Amino acid sequence: TWKRKGYSTDVYTNVAMDWLKARDKKKPFLLSLQFKAPHHEYGHAARYDELLAGVPIAEPPTLYEDVHRSDSNLKKEFLKRTKFHMLLSGGNPKQTKEGNAYYFRHLKDKAPNEMWKHDPKIDKERIRVAYQHMIHKYIRCLTGNDDNLKRVLDYLDQEKLTEDTVVVYTSDQGYWLGQHGFYDKRLILETSMRMPFLIRYPRMIKSGSVSKDLCINVDLAPTLLELAGLKAPTAMQGRSMVSLLQGKSPTDWRQSQFYTYWGAPNHYGIRTERYTYLKLEGHPAELFDRETDPDQVHNVAANTENKAVVKRLEKELLKQIREVNISQNNLPGNN
Structure with a gap:
């Protein structure tokens, strides 16, 4: 304290x-520095x-x-x-x-x-x-x-630690700003679900490189373990992003991100490269096409032209539920 x-x-x-x-200074180190201030009421220093x-x-x-x-x-x-x-x-x-x-x-x-x-x-x-x-x-x-x-x-620069230090800048989720x-x-929805993730490791990651592959927060632990030369426990969910950091996209990388929220309101769903598909307690499924509607203004699940899309995404959602190994009874709104 x-x-x-x-x-x-x-x-x-x-x-x-x-x-x-x-x-x-003879040993490797892990520093986790977290800031609480970027929550309502967004307190800032007088300067x-x-x-x-x-x-x-x-x-x-x-x-x-x-x-x-x-x-x-x-x-x-x-x-x-x-x-x-x-x-x-x-x-x-x-x-x-x-x-x-x-x-x-x-x-x-x-x-x-x-x-x-x-x-x-x-x-x-x-x-x-x-x-x-x-x-x-x-x-x-x-x-x-x-x-x-x-x-x-x-400090890392001054101590000549930059080349050998992995720096991760991230958050626990996104945040609506209006x-x-x-x-x-x-x-x-996008601004809430998507979390910032920046990583620097000069000896491996090309400066300014960007990956558009679909990653999730449980990928972080396996990634850090691999960078440290350790194997992830078999019970650990997620997948190492090291290949992505090296500029290589595995052919079997995930095609969707699974999301659950227990709260107001209970809902769950998936996010693919183009679509957001969700199930909401007490209401029909919803679909947002972020290619034609990047601001997610309209739910287009009921549109006739999206019937095949909804069917395909429902199949992908069920696949994700199986892979995560969560029972239907434990999904938000189902218990």
Whole structure:
């Protein structure tokens, strides 16, 4: 336990740097440095108070989406039960109809993060300023992450450890920043489901290379074990990404990513290179074609032309369920 004062991201990095400098330099090391700040309310250090002050940040295309009239029951059911919308909230007995939405949670915030001037009688105006409030705080918070990560990378350079050190920059999931009017995470939709994953290992990975193969979070452990020269336990799920890091795509690599969520609402499904297909408790299956609709505005499962697609994806979903070895009774909404 460390009792230190200061901004959390700075303090965590201070502890990490102290450990790095005091470690036995004759031995390999593993450092896991995690930042809590990029969660609501996106607290940031005072030195970022004026960062982008008064500068409008670009809005996501679906910020003003009318989710109440959506053809996706997933979005509508989520909206009924969540507070994670710019303006709307309700359905949860612990929440009021509006009072827990982002706008109302921060309407009376003080400088440097006060709400911008707006017409409170116009919903679009309220969503606009709620988004600008959130995204400015988020950018200021994430800048703290960037600056502290630089401290660690600079140390590796100074100690001539860069070539021999694997650096992974990732998260436990994605995060909505106004898409569909939401913030936070939780659903199989793109901005929520997709997680950032950057990895640097100069002796193996070509700088600036990008892989478009479908990976999932359980692939990380087998990857790190192989890089360390160890075998993954047979009971461990996931598959090493080392071949992908070397620029080679195995012919038998997965064709879809399996997703489950127990919560509000219960749902599960798969994501392929083009489609997102999901099952939602109490409603028909849903389909999003991200090639024709990258922002996932419309559920097109009922469209006649997608009948064969749905059939193929249902087969792939069942394959994933078998491979993960989860029983039907244990899937979200089925127990």
